[in-house]
Amino acid sequence: MSPAGTADEELVRTLFDEHAGPLYGYVLRLTGDPGRAEDIVQETLLRAWRHPEAISGRPIRAWLFTVARNLVVDQHRARKARPQEAGDEALAVIPADDELEKAVESWAVAEALAALRPEHREVLLEVYYRGRSVKEASATLGIPAGTVKSRTYYALRALRLALEERGLAP
Amino acid sequence: MMTCEEVRLSLGAYTLGALDAEEAQEVEIHLASCEGCTDELMELEGLPVFLSKVSEKDVELVASPPREVLDRLLNDRVKRHRRGRLLLVAAASVAALAVGGTVLTTLQDRTQPTSAAPAAQDAPASAVRPSEGELAAKESEPQDSAARPDRSRAAEKDEPNATMASPSASPLPSVSAELKMGEPGRAFTGESKDVKATVTVSPGMPLQVQLEGVPPGTECRLVVVSKAGAKEVSAPWTVRAASYEAGAEVFKVQSRTPQESIRSFEVRDADGGLLVRITAK
Ligand SMILES: [Zn+2]
Numbered sequence: 001m002s003p004a005g006t007a008d009e010e011l012v013r014t015l016f017d018e019h020a021g022p023l024y025g026y027v028l029r030l031t032g033d034p035g036r037a038e039d040i041v042q043e044t045l046l047r048a049w050r051h052p053e054a055i056s057g058r059p060i061r062a063w064l065f066t067v068a069r070n071l072v073v074d075q076h077r078a079r080k081a082r083p084q085e086a087g088d089e090a091l092a093v094i095p096a097d098d099e100l101e102k103a104v105e106s107w108a109v110a111e112a113l114a115a116l117r118p119e120h121r122e123v124l125l126e127v128y129y130r131g132r133s134v135k136e137a138s139a140t141l142g143i144p145a146g147t148v149k150s151r152t153y154y155a156l157r158a159l160r161l162a163l164e165e166r167g168l169a170p
Numbered sequence: 171m172m173t174c175e176e177v178r179l180s181l182g183a184y185t186l187g188a189l190d191a192e193e194a195q196e197v198e199i200h201l202a203s204c205e206g207c208t209d210e211l212m213e214l215e216g217l218p219v220f221l222s223k224v225s226e227k228d229v230e231l232v233a234s235p236p237r238e239v240l241d242r243l244l245n246d247r248v249k250r251h252r253r254g255r256l257l258l259v260a261a262a263s264v265a266a267l268a269v270g271g272t273v274l275t276t277l278q279d280r281t282q283p284t285s286a287a288p289a290a291q292d293a294p295a296s297a298v299r300p301s302e303g304e305l306a307a308k309e310s311e312p313q314d315s316a317a318r319p320d321r322s323r324a325a326e327k328d329e330p331n332a333t334m335a336s337p338s339a340s341p342l343p344s345v346s347a348e349l350k351m352g353e354p355g356r357a358f359t360g361e362s363k364d365v366k367a368t369v370t371v372s373p374g375m376p377l378q379v380q381l382e383g384v385p386p387g388t389e390c391r392l393v394v395v396s397k398a399g400a401k402e403v404s405a406p407w408t409v410r411a412a413s414y415e416a417g418a419e420v421f422k423v424q425s426r427t428p429q430e431s432i433r434s435f436e437v438r439d440a441d442g443g444l445l446v447r448i449t450a451k
Binding site: 009012013016020021022023024025028029034035038041042045046049105106107109110111112113114121124125127128129130132133134135137146148149150151152153154155156157159160163168170 | 178179180181182183185186188189190193213214216217218219220221223224225226228229231232233234235236238239240242243244246433451
């Protein structure tokens with residue numbers, strides 16, 4: 001194995017591991033089509049790999065989201081230009097430029113939540129997203145109410161840290 | 171009376187409105203006279219705003235990007251390298267010598283941001299071995315054009331096979347065309363960092379699952395995910411040492427999900443941890 005091959009492969013894997021999740025979520029929300037989302041994520045990461053100079057020393061996440069968004073828009077236009085495909089999976093939302101920053105932030109929040117320890121994520125899903133009280137969550141999760149409380153506390157502390165690591169200060 | 175410690179541990183549930191009225195009131199009484207706990211509350215108060223930006227489903231999506239995108243990227247890279255070699259043959263060898271000085275720079279740029287990543291030793295044997303010529307061919311790409319996202323399209327112009335070359339944008343390449351599902355008896359493969367799995371789907375037959383890289387004794391379940399998002403979980407089976415070493419053990423799994431409705435398979439361990447995901451596509 002030559003060092004160059006390893007370095008290339010490593011970069012592809014690192015790009016995927018660090019960005020594919022949020023990027024995929026973002027593009028899937030734009031297209032509503034898992035297959036198309038996969039293609040666009042692939043093309044976006046490929047461009048990042050082919051142009052390391054474009055992504056060094058700048059906020060790479062915003063760059064990736066911009067490229068992906070442009071691909072979605074281009075593809076949408078291309079589809080619209082072909083009459084026989086008109087009405088074929090209309091695009092739900094094409095975001096304006098200023099919404100990109102918000103999208104980057106939202107997906108970083110989702111990423112921070114996904115990075116929590118499973119029991120922390122689980123208790124936040126119950127208590128916040130499913131709106132359960134401490135007592136209800138205690139029954140659902142099969143853990144004492146006191147544990148639900150302390151876990152919720154530590155989960156929020158961990159989330160705060162995970163957000164700070166991503167440049168999002170609560 | 172609640173102690174500071176009790177109050178602290180309740181502040182998360184309090185912030186998210188999950189305490190019952192009586193308990194919430196006790197916390198409030200304490201907060202009214204305790205600066206330390208009030209400071210702690212302020213640290214947590216901003217978090218619900220962030221939680222409200224995403225849904226449960228968003229978190230799920232982020233946690234499970236489709237692995238086959240990575241596989242395709244690695245395969246695609248091989249093709250591009252091959253093309254690079256052909257391009258070089260066409261070009262005068264002088265060109266390769268001329269850019270010799272800058273090749274290293276490019277390599278270092280690529281290596282530097284990822285040097286801490288643990289993935290290097292996981293690189294499979296199929297990884298690309300670019301010759302100097304391939305690197306030289308890559309180096310001939312315009313360097314400045316990709317510097318800003320809105321100009322990234324221009325960067326693809328020198329690529330004969332680039333699908334995004336025209337600003338009016340052609341559709342994306344049908345990269346998955348050769349992987350489409352449909353014929354009977356199709357085998358689908360998925361790979362994670364340590365585990366490789368193959369699921370064979372045949373009409374009217376149980377699914378056949380083959381695993382590599384799963385430690386003996388691991389209890390596994392197969393989750394069949396439908397296109398509509400429904401999940402069907404199989405009965406568990408345990409990977410046995412002998413068959414694991416032989417690498418040939420086939421686990422049969424009955425699924426009620428029709429073949430054409432299957433979006434993906436997941437192999438999970440006893441704790442529900444994802445070992446590997448296989449996309450049926
Ligand atoms: Zn106190």
